[in-house]
Amino acid sequence: MPSSNPAAAPARGRHDRFWILGAICLAGLVLPLSFTAPPVAIPAIAAELGGSPVALNWMTNAFMLAFGSCLMAAGTLADTYGRKRVFATGIVAFAAVSLLLALAPSLAALNALRVLQGVAAALALAGGNAALSQEFHGPARIRAFSLLGTAFGLGLAFGPSLAGWLVQAQGWRSVFLSSLAIAVLATVFGLPRMRESRDPDAGGLDWRGSLSSTAMLALLTIGVLEAPERGWGDPWVLGALIGSALLLVWFVRIENRAQRPMLDLSLLRYPRFVGAQLLPIGTGLCYLALIVLLPVRLIGIHGLGTLDAGLMMIALSAPMLVVPMLAAVLNHRVGASTLCAAGLLLAAAGLAWLGWAAGRGEVAGLVAPMLLIGTGSAIPWGLMDGLAISVVPKERAGMAAGVFGASRVSGEGIALAIVAAALAGLLQWRLGQGGAAAGEALNQAAQRLATGDAVRAQALLPQFAPAALRAAYDSAFAWLMYALAGATAVVAWVVYALLGPVAEPAAQMAASAEALCEDGVR
Template sequence: MPSSSRLSLPLQVLAACLTGLLIPLCFTGPAVALPALGAELHGSAAALNWVINAYILSYGSAMMVAGSLTDVLGRRRVWLAGLALFCVATLAIAHAPSVAWIAVLRFVQGLGGAAAFAAAMSSLAPLFHGAARSRVMSVLGTTFGLGLAFGPLAAGAMLALARWPAIFYATAVLGAIGMLLVWVSVPADPARGQGRLDWPGAISFSAALGLLTLGMLLAPEHGWRHGAVLLSVAASVLLFLAFGAIERRTARPMLDLSLFRQRRFVAVQVLAASPAFLFIVLIVMLPGRFIGIDNMSALAAGRLMIALAAPLLLVPMLAALLSRWVETGALCAAGLLLAAAGLAWLAQVLGHGGTAALAGPLLLIGVGIGLPWGLMDGMALSVVETERAGMATGIFNTVRVSADGVALALAGSLLAGLIGAGLAQQLPAELPVLAAASRAALGDIEQATQLLGGQEALLRASYDAAFRQLLLGLALLAVALAALVPYLLRKKEKRLTKP
């Protein structure tokens, strides 16, 4: 093999890892920068939330379309175009004059990130097989964990040394390095799809998923009975039905619906969604809880979050190694049960112990979610034929990323409902209890207290009790998933037929 070919393969893996690293950095960095953004650009709490939500909305909605585009246009072309769009949008964010402009540019940034990551994943599919593919995918999972574990600290350090645009400049530089690596290591590939992209299917699916995510994101702020929420969800259902009808009649559909008849394919999608509910919800909600309710400093909260995310640096690689001797279904179930135990443990010690008491359950949750995390990327590619890798990657990452928005919205709505139920038992009916509970669930304790005319101690107590109930509910969900995943992954026994 020529030395250039031997060098291009590790460079291509490095480019994929760098592309994957951009995803958690685009979650954690802007989240850390929100207070600085609010102070400098004077954005409201609801507007600042859309700095995070706009990226989730576009990234999740565009992922499957991006996966199909790699099959039609070629992986290298889509990868480079996606990174270019990502870098341009990220640099523009650093110069944005308002929070509203940042939200719009974050939407564009998500489109570029979706295209780049879908192309990166599908480009690795034909290069590795069997155990080698599992190892490479575990490295990708570890890279993702690196961004989650140390992204907040890196963003905080940059804020200490410079203004908030430094975070986006640094992210754009990483994207530019990724473009260079793709340019020198990924060979030009012809379009593999025959014919054009399924535009009716692409538009109906992206619009349906976008409206569903939008409705879920609006619910914690406005309530489930608000007209915008109901209209978004109803329109989403109609568009999903239209998408199904379009795909059944199209000669070359964007999504082969027959894939969902395969239990192993469904199992991968279940695994893709599980970290959103059992891990991402904690990554986003716990810092606000630690700082606003437990009165920790931002530095102490950041250190605790390392205990939750740091296991993703090692455990995915360990999972890939163990998969040689232990069935993937058993490993995934074991990880989900560990996460359930950690969630139940955290519900018991939250608010009653110091940082040392909290580090134990957070570490256990991180170890638990790290086991399926290290396996599911490789499984997403192994359950379909290589020629449909782009489609499978798009579906898998669509489920994984869109589940983040749905999980955050559902957790926020459930937390608001539990807070409101606790307050309603102790406050007069004429007070705006539901509005205050919604503000508290979004982390705006100060405004929630003003709505109630004081009552801060009662509000904090209700928040604390509701958060514990939320953690216990997530623990039960993890147990249910631990029972479901091995069943879906179980291979069907061959039926014996008489001669």
Template sequence: MHITLKPSTHWTLAVQVLAACLTGLLIPLSFTGPAVALPALSKLAGASPAALNWVLNAYILSYGSAMMVAGSLTDLLGRRRVWLSGLGVFCLATLAIACAWSVPLIGLLRFVQGLGGAAAFAAAMSSLSPLFQGAARNRVMSLLGTTFGVGLAFGPLAAGAMLAVADWPAIFHATATLGVLGLLLAGASVPRDPAHPSGRLDWPGALTFSGALGLLTVALLLAPEHGWRSPAVIWPALAALLLLLAFIHIEKSTAQPLLDLSLFRQRRFVGVQVLAASPAFLFIVLIVMLPGRFIGVDNMAPLAAGRLMMALAAPLLLVPVLASMLLRWCSASLLCAAGLLLAALGLAWLAMAGAATPWALLLIGTGIGLPWGLMDAMALDVVEADRAGMATGIFNTVRVSADGVALAVAGAVMAGLIGISLAATLPASLPLAQAASRAALGDLHQAAQLLPFNMELLRASYDVAFRHLLLLLSALAVATALLLVYLLRKERPQASMP
């Protein structure tokens, strides 16, 4: 039965914001839950390093590549239709994952889960965008950032607690329950769509863009196991480049493009996209990789690992709201650059002192929290009002697709560094690449089965590789902060001629 409410009532507006927050909460939970459950999933059938990587990356890949298309479908089909349909697909796929019997099947279902999540989140943001303006929009976006923080801060702890008393399917049952609750709230508060949708979708642009992003991620995922010169890596990368060129040609020639490429001529617009990608490399990589290290390398219990992860993610509960208050005295670009420099300091501290350093994790989380609650409003502020929908779609596509690329690159760097260290000591006849790929996931026990009697060497190689990765990320944070100071500064008004 449908509950009919006047869209103008404050109660309906509050419920709609709550439904959007629950929809947004599903995103970090879909990152952190599988990351904590990865050691348990490695016991299922078909748990190769590549398959386990797909458990993490299939969701991010489909979510990121479908976000721009989902935004266009929201404009064409209606916000309510796409929101409810997306949440329905998400919930069904999540429940199916809990019943899956093999890792490859879970990877496939995670892909479907990402499609549903992209549709739901795009429709949720599209529904909220016209309801708020100015300072009210900043407050709502900060609230959404805080919601992300709740998922990131308590997601690992909740997943660890469930693994302590139940098996891994409990994580997906809990996520599906939240999805159903969001579905009911959205159904009760979002007004009905027009009966007859109008317009058309740029299908050639959508297919070429999604294909290019997907093939690039496949190449990055296969590189640690097969090597960068392998045909299994080179051919997908070349195909991704060709599809990207085709996408650019299509967007330049079509009357209603999926993406207006002229936006990339605007310096501040490019700066917002760079800012959108930065948390993927400086924060999401740690959210995904640290639980594997704590459990598989440092031999922590899942619940203890979840508690330690709270130091990294807990600042996102408060810092985004604090950042919106600091806008009275500081510009958004200055706050974002300062946050990335704090994250750089925390990453360097973590590299020197060890991964289980809660104060360093807290500093990284605080640094990322400063731009976290400002980015969404900035994505709308740097374009004209009639391009707000497209700008939101591009921004979320960059933000989420960067997660998959960042995780793939970080995994490839880790596996490569570990492989170099092993090759310096062990003969080349051993399966060094496969062992390095296992160790990069934090699964030292499986790696030791491939290289018997070398557990200490594997542990030492992992520690050195992880330290070097953190230092590289710290340098990246500094470079990004300096670049953002230039890209995000406002143009000075030119003096008018007499």
């Protein structure tokens, strides 16, 4: 049986490793692209295929549901049956499904295929991350994972812009064809050079743990996705969240009794492992939330065109091109805990600055704080993938990749849902202070205004002039930014404490992390 030990495998040339890294980074680019790009094509899809708003929204939700709920099981599959095999299965299936999506004859077929695409994406991400950890070691691993984090961030940040251009130039089906092209490149250039590796002590898949974790994450994802539209008190939302909590308890019991669990719960005793899982929550609060909120503000409230809004968003996204690699270079001399905490604190300062500028109704004044937020967020973004893999022995790299992927998707999804609900709640409070009577009209107007639909919000509250609605939005948005700044600063402090306040450069991190976890995973 192939081993995870690099010494037991044939020597891998630097040229081959370069192609493997490039292929996995292409996969890391196309997977978030598949989440952020298709929603831009929804109007064009609706014009051709029809469908209700709920059915159209599930084109995005179906992908996220399948992707997020399958990540942990995919990581265990990679350790058990081989990282290359799981990555190959995922990326080839992703390419095939992308082609079928481009040929989809109906919205129902499109949504069903998006579920399959999400499953394929989970296999490709977990298998690719685990395979990458076998090819690079020490400081080289930090640099490799910083590149992967950069690719992932670029897919999230620039997906909407690419999709908008493709829809306008070639139609909505070209969005899925672009995913097909990138997946084919990753397959052709990466797979022939990738070696197989797996956990030599794996005794088979923990089916009970896999099924319970997948069901738990599926219900959690459903609850988070439906909460902004239905409300947190809706019976379906509450049922999904309560069901997820009960399945979590069952999952913990299963894993505690399993001889070879898919998630070694003893790792939760190690602060560094927990700290690595918290990093996506911090970046979700200070970066991903703005990717969703700012275009709505710029287009719906300030009246900017799509192109102008996209150009402004470059201030938030551009640091992802260079800062993650700079963070990897700095990590040779400065500990990851210090870098991650400093980055999150920079982002928190930028959020406070953004809130001040937004409260004054500025547009051009938003650019500088956006640049500061993007720079601060990009520092931990370039390190957290490598940290998540490095805090466990390499034999369990697939498990670490799956757990981190699941915590990333779940944490970011929860952060986005809470931010959306908080903005609507703050708007409802501000409009109520302005004289709007409590009731369904106020609730609906707040929801419409939170999504940038000022015209319908005013139709629901005709007593408010457009300037008054905008002032209410500016005030609510400012307070939301202050709250996010505080929450990001708290995450920065907790991450710094858990990852270790004593600086540990990348040269020592891999060895010390494996030694730290060795006793807990034997």
